[in-house]
Amino acid sequence: xxxxxxxxSMDCAEGRAxxxxxxxxxxxxxxxxxxxxxxHSQGPQYIIHGLKNNETNEMASLIITEDRKSSxxxxxxxxxxxxAVYYCIVRVGGYSTLTFGKGTMLLVSP
Amino acid sequence: GAVVSQHPSWVxxxxxxxxxxxxxxxxxxxxxxxxxxxxxxxSLMLMATSNEGSKATYEQGVEKDKFLINHASLTLSTLTVTxxxxxxxxxxxxxxxxxxxxxTYEQYFGPGTRLTVT
Numbered sequence: 147x148x149x150x151x152x153x154x155s156m157d158c159a160e161g162r163a164x165x166x167x168x169x170x171x172x173x174x175x176x177x178x179x180x181x182x183x184x185x186h187s188q189g190p191q192y193i194i195h196g197l198k199n200n201e202t203n204e205m206a207s208l209i210i211t212e213d214r215k216s217s218x219x220x221x222x223x224x225x226x227x228x229x230a231v232y233y234c235i236v237r238v239g240g241y242s243t244l245t246f247g248k249g250t251m252l253l254v255s256p
Numbered sequence: 257g258a259v260v261s262q263h264p265s266w267v268x269x270x271x272x273x274x275x276x277x278x279x280x281x282x283x284x285x286x287x288x289x290x291x292x293x294x295x296x297x298x299s300l301m302l303m304a305t306s307n308e309g310s311k312a313t314y315e316q317g318v319e320k321d322k323f324l325i326n327h328a329s330l331t332l333s334t335l336t337v338t339x340x341x342x343x344x345x346x347x348x349x350x351x352x353x354x355x356x357x358x359x360t361y362e363q364y365f366g367p368g369t370r371l372t373v374t
Contacts, residue, residue, distance in 0.1 A: 178360060180362075182363075184300075187347070187368070187370070188367055188368060189260075189262075189349045189351070189365035189366050189367050189368045190300065190349070190351075190363075190365045191365065192362050192363060192364060192365075195360065195362065233299075239360030239361060240360075240361060242361075243290055243302050243305065244290075244300075244302075244351075244363055245302070246299040246300040246301075247299060248299055249299065
């Protein structure tokens with residue numbers, strides 16, 4: 147799986163949009179961009195994934211650049227419960243495992 | 257959405273004893289499940305892949321005789337930490353893949369089991 151680079155931490159005010167960047171310059175053509183998050187002392191939670199088109203679901207939006215070398219996860223209206231470590235992972239869409247990096251610790255403050 | 261459960265959520269055991277952790281897929285069948293371990297302030301590390309009806313495959317450096325994995329049914333995988341030592345104290349998390357709408361697999365994780373060995 148290709149490696150990713152994320153900032154170690156970010157802050158966001160409650161109610162504002164949280165934009166979490168991820169660089170994946172060595173991504174292969176058949177690799178997807180996945181986002182997971184882990185709230186303290188819980189198992190990771192799937193958020194969203196995409197190949198090249200932008201994606202949106204009830205939790206977040208995923209914006210992938212045209213060259214696919216970077217992406218941004220957007221939480222449109224962050225709440226205190228969104229405080230977590232966010233992991234950006236690139237992998238093929240098959241039955242493979244996930245390789246977790248250090249992720250971004252997002253702190254949402256009142 | 258898909259739910260994966262783990263039991264127990266936390267356990268304290270004495271050094272030298274064995275501990276069994278269960279991972280269940282509640283509303284789907286999982287021929288494969290994954291076991292991860294997470295030490296404090298570190299990221300998740302894959303320990304092994306559990307395969308229903310066959311032997312588990314272990315990652316390099318993980319002792320298969322110490323971490324026994326059994327996947328006897330399509331909804332249950334168990335991890336037994338044998339002869340536990342304080343250095344085995346960690347957060348153990350299982351996951352199972354499900355095919356999503358785009359015909360790619362999404363991993364669903366259990367809530368984790370906190371093991372403390374005294």
